[in-house]
Amino acid sequence: MACEVEWIPLGDIVNLSSGGTPDKKQPAYWDGEIPWISAKTLTGDTVTTSNLFITEEGLHAGSKLAPVGSILLLTRGSGLFKRIPLAIVNAPVAYNQDVKCMTSKVATITNEYVFFALKALSPELTNMLETTGIGAGKLATDRLLDMPIPVLSHDEREKAVSFFSALSRKIMINNRINDYLLEVGEMRFADLETRGTLSKTVHIADLPHILETGKRPKGGAASCGIPSVGAENVKKLGEFNYSSNKYIPRTFADNLKKGRVNGYELMIYKDGGRPGQFIPHFSMFGEGYPYKEFYINEHVFKLDFGDRGLNEFAYYYFHTPYVMKWLETNGTKAAIPGINRQNIEELEFPDPEQESVQDFCKRIQPYFTAIFRNCLENKQLQSLRDTLLPRLMSGEIDVSKVDLTQLTNNHLADC
Structure with a gap:
């Protein structure tokens, strides 16, 4: 089954505008009530919030406001060629110069249709960016507007x-x-x-538990095989970035004695980040999510008390100020930020009894x-x-x- 489709240049369908960044040296422009989107904060398919905010003065001094229903497209960034960040605005947000805002100028073609048409063309768009010769991580606006989209x-x-x-x-x-x-x-x-x-506590070392990491073969991850999850996906329960997939060979996985994820174990961000800074993160997986079979690499700790409910309790407990501060302090002592087995096992933990x-x-x-x-x-x-x-x-x-x-x-x- 097929139907007729007309290919029309994007520039004939949408209006395109660029945002901006208010002067960061002006306190009056920042910490306001208007969400502000940048290359680092534009992720997913919808924009509903942000961790950066500007004031009305900041908006008028250097940024622009994207209306509800408009489309935001990231046009600059180190990961641009791997994934085209594209999102529909669910609540008004301001945006910077690395983000383009699109709205349809054709009455019979909605913003939503343009969004899905561009999503459908993501492979072609990525390939176009890689072959333009304009330099990695930057999208040429004129080429974007010349790109035909299916109508x-x-x-x-x-x-x-x-x-x-x-x-x-x-x-x-x-x-x-x-x-x-x-x-x-x-x-x-x-x-x-x-x-x-x-109030009654023990040390994790005194409780029956498994604390281990996984590993990958010499030479790094493979292009296919069994999924191997790294620290980049130990951020928050329920969040997983499939575009960062890494794998280990089937034969290598079969010989591993540690690092297999069975489900409902606590995942702990083990090491990484800038020198002098360590931000603890935790996650958990289960019910076949994100994969039915997978392993962790050497940058992730798996903590398992042998009790699913207690592991889930630990997920919340590890977010308490005491644990966060303990891991943050110990994680910044090494030249390469990170925590070790002793740092975790010395933690005080509520008595499971x-x-x-x-x-x-x-x-x-x-x-x-x-x-x-x-x-x-x-x-x-x-x-x-x-x-x-x-x-x-x-x-x-x-x-x-x-x-x-x-x-x-x-x-x-x-x-």
């Missing part, structure tokens, strides 16, 4: 946008549910601390199960979207003759 008929555009928007909304809802479940867990844990029910700890461990388990299952569903939905987008947008598949709902259900069932 389906009006009815086909509406159906395609409706389908892909539904997938994106489901992914966003799952992420919001995960954030809510994590927050509820944090409140329950904080309640334990407030009531003083964690306390009734309050055991009760928390029982209550928290369904939260983590739901989080990982949502993450796994998101992975499947993103796979479906990335598979279908190029074929539907290019006209290879006639969107008007496809039962997209049934196709989605079949894909999830197969996964």
Whole structure:
């Protein structure tokens, strides 16, 4: 099945504008209430928040505001050729000079359609950037505007946008549910601390546990094989960057005695960062997320108390000021920032025999199960979207003759 598609230069469809950076030496421009997006903070498919903020004065002095529904595209950055950061704005944000804001100037073509059309062209766009000769990490605006994008008929555009928007909304809802479940867990844990029910402590060294790292073969990771997860993916529970995939050979994995992730162990960021600075990070995986079989490398610690609930309790406990400060202090002592086995095993840890700890461990388990299952569903939905987008947008598949709902259900069932 196929349908007709017209290829039109992007510049004929959208208006493009660049942002800017307020003077960083002017305190009056910063720490305001307007989220500000830069190359380091533009990630994912949607923009809803930021960790940088400017004031109204800063906005008028050097930046611009992207309206809701507009498209932000990162046009400069060291990782630009590996992935094209492209996002739809869910709440008004300001943006810097490395980010372009696009809005459709054709009444019958929506911003959402342009967004999905560009997502479908990500491989071609990446290849174009690599061959322009303009230097790594920079996108030429004129070449971007000259790039043709596929335009389906009006009815086909509406159906395609409706389908892909539904997938994106489901992914966003799952992420919001995960954030809510994590927050509820944090409140329950904080309640334990407030009531003083964690007063009895032991050292981790005194508890039955496994603390180990994995490794990769001499010469580094392989191009295919069994996934090997590094410190770059030990950031936060429920977050994983598949574009940073690394692998170890099957034969090498079969001979490893340490480092296999079975699920529900605490992952600890072991080493990395700038000299004199160590920022602790933790994560956890389970329910086949992010992979059914994978290992950690030598830059990640796996801590397992042999009790899933206690491992989940540890995830929250390791975020307490005491543990964060302990690991941060010890992690900055070495020339290469990092922590060792002794730093972890010397930590004081709430006695697992306390009734309050055991009760928390029982209550928290369904939260983590739901989080990982949502993450796994998101992975499947993103796979479906990335598979279908190029074929539907290019006209290879006639969107008007496809039962997209049934196709989605079949894909999830197969996964």
